[in-house]
Amino acid sequence: MGTGSAAFLLAQVGAYAARKFDERLGELELTPPQAGLLRAIAMQPGRSQQAIAEQLGTAPTRLVALVDGLERRGAIQRRRNPDDRRLHALFLTEGGQQLMRSIGQVAMAHGADLTAALDDSERAQLQRLLLRIAEDKKLAAGVHPGFGSI
Amino acid sequence: MGTGSAAFLLAQVGAYAARKFDERLGELELTPPQAGLLRAIAMQPGRSQQAIAEQLGTAPTRLVALVDGLERRGAIQRRRNPDDRRLHALFLTEGGQQLMRSIGQVAMAHGADLTAALDDSERAQLQRLLLRIAEDKKLAAGVHPGFGSI
DNA sequence: TATTGTTATACTCTATAACTATA
DNA sequence: TATAGTTATAGAGTATAACAATA
Numbered sequence: 045m046g047t048g049s050a051a052f053l054l055a056q057v058g059a060y061a062a063r064k065f066d067e068r069l070g071e072l073e074l075t076p077p078q079a080g081l082l083r084a085i086a087m088q089p090g091r092s093q094q095a096i097a098e099q100l101g102t103a104p105t106r107l108v109a110l111v112d113g114l115e116r117r118g119a120i121q122r123r124r125n126p127d128d129r130r131l132h133a134l135f136l137t138e139g140g141q142q143l144m145r146s147i148g149q150v151a152m153a154h155g156a157d158l159t160a161a162l163d164d165s166e167r168a169q170l171q172r173l174l175l176r177i178a179e180d181k182k183l184a185a186g187v188h189p190g191f192g193s194i
Numbered sequence: 195m196g197t198g199s200a201a202f203l204l205a206q207v208g209a210y211a212a213r214k215f216d217e218r219l220g221e222l223e224l225t226p227p228q229a230g231l232l233r234a235i236a237m238q239p240g241r242s243q244q245a246i247a248e249q250l251g252t253a254p255t256r257l258v259a260l261v262d263g264l265e266r267r268g269a270i271q272r273r274r275n276p277d278d279r280r281l282h283a284l285f286l287t288e289g290g291q292q293l294m295r296s297i298g299q300v301a302m303a304h305g306a307d308l309t310a311a312l313d314d315s316e317r318a319q320l321q322r323l324l325l326r327i328a329e330d331k332k333l334a335a336g337v338h339p340g341f342g343s344i
Numbered sequence: 345t346a347t348t349g350t351t352a353t354a355c356t357c358t359a360t361a362a363c364t365a366t367a
Numbered sequence: 368t369a370t371a372g373t374t375a376t377a378g379a380g381t382a383t384a385a386c387a388a389t390a
Contacts, residue, residue, distance in 0.1 A: 050317050051211055051305035052338065053324035058208010059339030060331055061201055077357095094371065103359065108373060130366050130371040155201035161330035162323060167200050170323045173316055174203035180311035181210055188202065189209030227380095244348065253382065258350060280348040280389050 061158055062189060068150045072143065076190030079147055081110050085120060085134045086144050087186060092131045099184070100191045119143050211308055212339060218300045222293065226340030229297055231260050235270060235284050236294050237336060242281045249334070250341045269293050 066076050074082075084096050093111065097104040111134065114120045119140035125131040136144065159167045178185075216226050224232075234246050243261065247254040261284065264270045269290035275281040286294065309317045328335075 049301070049305045050321040050324065051215070051308045052301070053321060053328055054204075054208050054308065055212040055215060056208075056333055056337070056339055057324050057327050057331075058204050058206075058211060060328075060333055061208060062205040065201070065205060092371070104372070105360080105374090106358070128367070128371090132372070151199070151202070155199045158201045158204065158331075159327065161326045166323055166326075169319065171198065171200040171203060173312060173320045173323075174200065174207050175198055176311045176316075177207050177309065178203055178210075181207075181308075183206055183210055185198070186202075187206070189206055242348075254349070255351090255383085256381070278348085278390070282349070 061154075064158065065151070065154050068154050069147070072146055072150065074143075074147070076188065077110055078114060078190075080188045080190035081107065081114065082119065082136070082140060082144055082147065083186065083188065085136055086141075089135045090133045092125075092133060096134065100187060101184075102191050114140070211304075214308065215301070215304050218304050219297070222296055222300065224293075224297070226338065227260055228264060228340075230338050230340035231257070231264065232269065232286070232290060232294055232297065233336065233338065235286055236291075239285045240283045242275075242283060246284065250337060251334075252341050264290070 062076070069076060069079055080100060081096070084099055085091075093107045094104050097107050111120065111122065111132075115122060117139075118137055121135045121137055122132040123135060125133055159170065162170065212226070219226060219229055230250060231246070234249055235241075243257045244254050247257050261270065261272065261282075265272060267289075268287055271285045271287055272282040273285060275283055309320065312320065
């Protein structure tokens with residue numbers, strides 16, 4: 045296996061990054077899937093639950109409970125499309141946008157802590173190399189692995 | 195959040211690496227926790243289930259079913275310590291050692307595929323940077339995140 | 345009484361399949 | 368009949384607590 049191979053380290057450090065980010069999200073009383081959903085809505089508001097489920101690579105049924113929770117909390121809204129009343133378009137509320145800003149701050153602090161051992165040029169280099177892999181593997185830009193199937 | 199921040203990309207690419215490795219382990223009919231346990235035993239045979247659970251950062255109860263499965267399969271053995279018959283020392287069998295070699299091959303192919311977009315010097319650079327982070331964060335060397343708590 | 349491992353129980357998360365309402 | 372979303376059911380995985388054997 046090679047204790048320190050790049051792939052092994054990637055899985056190891058990546059899991060650590062995800063876990064720590066999860067912990068920090070906990071301070072906002074959010075789970076990674078919730079944050080991923082908020083982010084997906086923020087990227088392109090007004091889409092149906094199906095469209096978002098497809099982007100996130102998950103089954104539409106899984107969104108229901110997530111949407112319920114975030115709606116109860118006042119972070120997002122379902123709005124029925126008057127032209128086709130089967131569709132629920134999803135939007136962030138004011139509070140939801142504020143929440144996204146908080147997530148952004150948390151992510152920033154997380155990123156700084158995670159790469160604290162690197163200087164600026166090393167951090168940029170790491171980012172470049174990871175981006176090359178992400179593009180090669182066609183990982184959807186901006187879709188955090190809070191959803192299992194990426 | 196910064197769509198392409200180093201931390202975000204790390205979680206994203208790391209999750210992809212873990213998932214792909216999981217798929218490849220499937221060819222050997224192994225799960226990530228099983229592979230992690232085999233590896234832990236291979237690193238230092240003869241330890242008790244408790245000692246291994248502690249290294250893996252998991253509850254000892256979780257090992258029971260894993261050890262059962264791998265023992266039924268003939269990959270590992272429980273041996274009672276005659277001096278303290280409460281302890282079950284764990285060892286790899288011949289077949290278990292062969293299985294570890296297969297895992298090594300699978301991991302090698304996995305690593306080559308994952309970093310296919312990089313040349314040798316870039317791969318080495320990535321490895322160096324990740325290792326710096328792993329050391330900074332005191333991630334246990336050689337413990338794959340098949341176990342949630344790393 | 346303390347410790348190792350096991351068993352039993354419950355809980356979380358997710359996937360799958362039926363159902364409803366709209367079209 | 369087909370589609371969007373919901374609800375119901377079941378399954379995997381894991382954590383917690385009670386238990387038995389040994390010290």
